Amino acid sequence: MEEVLVLGLPSIMPALESLYSHKYKFLKLFNSKLSLLPFLQTQNVTPSSIRAILSNPLQALTADLLRLLPAVALIITTSVGTDHIDLLECRRRSIQVLSVREGSSADDVAEFAVGLLIDALCKISAADRHIRKCVSYNFPLPSNSKLGGKRVGIVGLGRIGGEVAKRLEAFDCRVMYHSRKEKPFVSYPFCSNVVELAGNSDILVVCCSLNEQTRHIINREVMLALGKDGVIVNVGRGALIDEKELVGCLMEREIRGAGLDVFENEPNVPKDLFALDNVVLTPHAASLTNESSKKKYELVAESLDTFFASKPPVTPE
Secondary structure, eight states, X not given: OEEEEEOSOOTTHHHHHHHHTTTEEEEEGGGOSSOHHHHHHHTTOOGGGOOXXXXXXXXXXXXXXXXXXXXXXXXXXXXXXXXXXXXXXXXXXXXXXXXXXXXXXXXXXXHHHHHHHHHHHHTHHHHHHHHHHHSSSOSOOOOOOOOTTOEEEEEOOSHHHHHHHHHHHTTTOEEEEEOSSOOTTOOSOBOSSHHHHHHTOSEEEEOOOOSTTTTTOBOHHXXXXXXXXXXXXXXXXXXXXXXXXHHHHHHTTSSSEEEESXXXXXXXXXXXXXXXXXXXXXXXXXXXOHHHHHHHHHHHHHHHHHHHTTOOOOOOO
């Protein structure tokens, strides 16, 4: 039975384990309070026997950790982003890194982003909380706004960003975008500067990857350019936004609202956000549909099978 080290509790783990535990021994470090080497000792496993890792962003795969595992040749992550993995160390050691989320859930994340946006504009969750608390209609409802016709700036027009744009066209939104470079076959206007994009938008949807260039790409200058009627939705990574500045802008009503599925220091969420009715909060759940989860654990299982059979790993369609 092949051994797979599991870090960070991937959401697909219960289904994956129930279906494939007869083929793989899943070493669930996320369940232990021990560090890696003592944990492996309790499992009667030597570090040199670990060839594959299954991970998600809740636990970093640093160079120091990887050096403890000299035989690792494959890392599978259930996230689009790989910012939790030391890719330089992986390249140095020719460790294959495979993401199974983007190919299986771009549609799901895009739909969730639009849902967050509608909620943030129409104050659906806020109205629900009000009526549950007041048990009547005799209270001032939170003011809402329509989505139709809004100017939407998408930060990161990749696979997810493109699906967000396609869905927003149905609402007659005017879509613009900022990406690392202009896309020649895209009809949406391109802004080379995020501040310029914000200044010409009512809404920003953030769905680019996180790296040193994009960390805090949404800073205070961008938020102020978006303005008091602006809304920000983030389904990318928490650190794409300067979270401290975002909290301040929301509390001071320097922007209208936000829909946040990701946070800068997950799983921690700034407590100041809890009392605000102009923000919608979800626990990094944009891709957690039944359909996406099934596709992901099938891809993980197939990739493990091909890897241990010395075949190239499966690439999501």
